[in-house]
Amino acid sequence: MTWLDAVKWDADGLIPAIAQDYKTGRILMMAWMNREALELTAKEQRAIYFSRSRQKLWRKGEESGHVQKLHELRLDCDADVIVMMVEQLGGIACHTGRESCFYRVFENNDWVTVDPVLKDPKDIY
């Protein structure tokens, strides 16, 4: 039994993976990994996800340069969620050009965008 067998993959063979800034603790994004993605994440010490829409490995930063360098990898009690402490190169995790994908806050019964775009997505991709 390897460490990969300890993971409880879902019906699609995936596990949610949360990326958190290793210095500030800010949650940057959540995406999914399959077995190969998790194995490569540990091996290459950078976040590698599995894109559900494209159905293939997604080496975060492969186009944008916004690589997530791995500092720590954790597994939860049910073995069905991953947390990564990462260093976000470029300071931008979101495809909208923001630091974090969680830039909308619930206020007055609506989702309000509160975080600035740091870089125009047209200049990223």
Next chain:
Amino acid sequence: MTWLDAVKWDADGLIPAIAQDYKTGRILMMAWMNREALELTAKEQRAIYFSRSRQKLWRKGEESGHVQKLHELRLDCDADVIVMMVEQLGGIACHTGRESCFYRVFENNDWVTVDPVLKDPKDIY
């Protein structure tokens, strides 16, 4: 269109919800919400999940007293993940009696338990 309609529920009508300590930023747990759970979370200002195993609402802390008081609710760019900043009453989120469910770190090709049990689960439930 209400704020609940803006959420992209998955095929089972659920969305992953991450709970993060509002002071330290530590990620405490990830569970799932259905539409009713998210609505009640906002209304009652405490984390209310949907238990996939029991197929019913799960008012976090209903048995243990370890209620998660809501400080902030965020939605990600794809509208398919929730982050909550919470105050964890009792300082214990995990059913194992630990602060966080993410108490296992990847080291030397294995998952190593690094966080202490703060309270015997037998004394919690």
